Amino acid sequence: MFEFKVVVLTSTAIVLGISYYMLRKKCILDAVDAFRYLTIKIVENTVDCDEVIKEILKQCVVSRAIGFDCEWVTVNGNKRPVALIQISTYDGFCGLFRLNKLQHCPESLKELLEDEKIYKVGVAPIDDAKYIAADYGINLKATLDIRHIAQLCGYDPGGLATLSKSLLGIVLDKSWRIRCSDWEVDQLSDRQLNYAAADAHVAIRMFVKLFDQYSRSKWPWWKWSHNEQWSNIDNLCWQYADVCFKTKTSKKMKNGMKEVEKQPKKELAQSKRYPYAARSSPLYHNCFLQAPDGELLCTCDTKKAKWYVEKELADVITEEPLTVRLRFEPAGRSVGEVGKYYQLTKQNVCVVCGEHNSYIRKNVVPREYRKHFPEVMKDHSSHDVVLLCVSCHQRSNMRDQAVRERLAQTCDAPFADHVRAMYIEDVECKKVRSAARALLYQARKHVLPPARRKELENILLQNFPAHDMVTEELLNEAAEMSIFVENADYESHGHKVTEFYLEQGGLLRLEELWREHFLQSMKPQYMPKLWSVTHTEERLRVRLSEGRLSEEDLKLIGTYL
Template sequence: MDTYLKFKTVVTSTALAVGFAGATLLVFKYKLRKRNAVDALNYLTIRTVNTEESCNEVINELRRRIGLHKAIGFDCEWVTNQGRRQPVALVQLSSYDGYCGLFRLSHLKTLPSSLKELLEDESIFKVGVAPFDDAKYLLNDYSVALKSTLDLRHIVELTGHTTGGLAFLAQSELNVVLDKSWRVRCSNWEVDELTQTQINYAAADAHVAIKIFVNLINKKYGSIWSWLDHTSNNVWHNINNICWKYADIGFKSKHTAKLGNEIKKEKESKLTKDAAVSKRYPHATRSKPLYHNCFLVAPDGELLCTCDTKKAEWYVDKELADVVKEDPLTVRLRFEPSGRSVGEVGRYYQLTKENKCVVCGGDNSYIRKNVVPREYRKYFPEIMKDHASHDVVLLCTGCHQRSNMRDQAVRERLAEQCAAPLAAHTDNKFKEDVDCKKIRSAARALLYQSRKHVLPEERRKELELILLRHFPQHQEITQELLQEAAEIQVVFENVDYSSHGHKVVEYFLKHEGLLQLERLWRQHFLSSMRPRYMPQLWSLDHNEQRLKIRLEEGRLSEEDSKLLGF
């Protein structure tokens, strides 16, 4: 009897185990099945916004829901008419829990301040695929300086997954099949009433982006149960530390199957090659330290500043200074300098500086970064070009690249503010004379025709006529004439050309002052890169303080004082 009961118990336990395993398998199969977006996202709450009042209501609700993740799903739609893009018609925003706002900019009389403030809020990441491109359109169309855009593909790559478009990521990460038919994508987003298909499509694009983002972050940095409960870990308190380096950085697709370590090795190999040609390219990775931290002292022994070895040795070689100490190299001037270190401005130049990236602290390789770009500073008056070392800092290669990309948004804002368009090509400094080009082409065609490729008689006469019109003093075509015409100048300097940097500097000279332009770029560097290792006493108002000291000491001309607004 006991044996029978034991056997029955074993059979029952086995049956239960098999049943549980089968049920679990069915659950996983159900979870893993691919579903279309309408069915998979049927829990979404979608609000279409046509008025400023409803906009404020939806924005307040979105802000309430995105507090944990500090991120929101983002996308834009517009109409393309005969190949030309029209202003952005629709902005889609979605929280992780499925609250979606569809903001119809084409129907709003003005852009509501609540929406603008959310889009320009640096503390909230706007997650999507290629949001950096959408940011440019919003800036051009509505003067919205979209901040903290985050291309989802950076996070996908960071977690070791295969990158792709939004539809691919939705299917591979969420098993959701998005409707990407051209009939919806290219539909009229400015229509009076959006169809249900358009509404579903627009909401899905924004929502799957934030859904994928949260899931990937939880799996990568959260606990083992975080994928079940997105609030069960503290990763979201540190999300800024994880994502800030990718904010406002466009993602360039890599046409390669290499991921993870292979991509890293490829980048490291490229950096090694770049370092080898650092002498040829001023922005290449430095192989030698920038700061030597030698000391320059006045005749009475007062410390003036730190300098590099080459400068210190130059003073000694010219018999303008004497070596006081070998390590660290300290030289004392034999003459009284024009000025001495005063206040914190002067102390800045006395401090030793570290050879490491001011953003992340990396000290393996670094590149000089001009906080105030040279394209503007080169047009500054000489009085402001002195002591430019304050705005030269060291960045590692990765931080240097991110900083340069983030600078572009400021350039575009300045271009609009100062009516100083950014040149698409460098050749706009010159003009090409169409007539001269025709003359040169005609001469070369006649000059270099070979025996095998003789020009047809009619074409030859046509080309000769072009030359004789330009050279009326010649009655016939000669070899000397052909040689002269073949070398005729075609490109001429554009006397009306004014670079973007020059126009911006002229604008600030007339309106806000160059010190404000300088301060603008410094503030941008601090807010966009959040450097943790800036030199001590580095200041937003460094130049203004330095020049005021010169003014008080009577070392600033009246003309310079007026120029600086003093």
């Protein structure tokens, strides 16, 4: 009787296992069947590449979005260059660009990837962009993580397979055997081709569905026509372009879907996830500073205006708005457009979106570069300090990273790592400190064998030859010793970049590069009037005409005006 039960149970388990296997296999086959309409083009030469890119551009002229993904091979834990780039249009035209066969990135493909008007949608595409930049020097623009839009529409932002199943009802083939297969093989298998094309195509399919859903919920019904709807794509997508998806928000169930519980901006700014603190007071007080004859020199904050008065260097003219007049002749006066900039009153709002409840100072030219500028360029640096709300500040910093990486490559200025860090760990010091801490804490518990205790004491005495025996004082000193020493080989990324520009074209070009990047990447709508990319050059020209700029200053800048 017992044996019969075992046989029955075993048979049932086998039947269930076979049923599950067949069901799973059917699901995968269903996914293959769902994409039988795809037109897959394998690209292994430049001529084919140009033709495929031409067709892709033709099919995405209205939607301005394509599905994007890439594959590579990892050998012994080391990543090899990207071997395959997958691009798909909504109509099902898929280009599989075998970069390992091409040995380079053709110009037509490069132009498409760097076109900021066409969104490259997928899951974590910005990570793929970093690999492509490192492997082929391509500055991939307008990447869009579909999880931003999924979360906005109330869906759980899982991985590509999870989203595909919940949004499209399609189960993707995510077997490790295919994901980790050889993408550099001489000829890709049918399963590899279907897998690669499906990953790119399902991304654009989901994006279109989510965008349509969002459009119908936000815009009036007469804008639901295909062309009218896609003309508004930038209104939604620009704020998420080239932004990592790292937001972790609390969610609650509502009507079977997950509803995002938004966190107040001020609370977000003070959280551990986003350490920047929002300002509790305005940056611009718009007090007025006058020359002795009453000419307006500039606006300033209350603290600075009161400092002049307290030092008896100025007199209060009016209290509201606070206006003070200097008792001495200033070194220079406001001249031309560059001078008028400092006379203007400025708004305490986010220069990108106009948010006025919470904002953070943004250095348009990052401090890691500006701190290496000569003093003559650091004067009046308030021009490059603007206000951004928390979300715009986070987005701007993320987009800055692409420029930093490009500068690192162009200027041969790698970022700090365990080899190039400013401070490195001294192995011997760490060994001594560990020995001291073991003796100090473990010996008190009487858990150290005599032989081990003697070994640790010898380590201490060898490194402290002035001591004949191990004392409590010696243990405390060794337990708190620093194990980091300055790295003689350390080279600051920011310093190397400024040195490169100083030799190649002048620091003004580096400064202007960052200003142009800010305007292009953030498209600010509320910038202060007269804010200019060439502001510093114009200001220095005024100083040069007034005889307040020496030849030595010009050499430090690396240019001649």
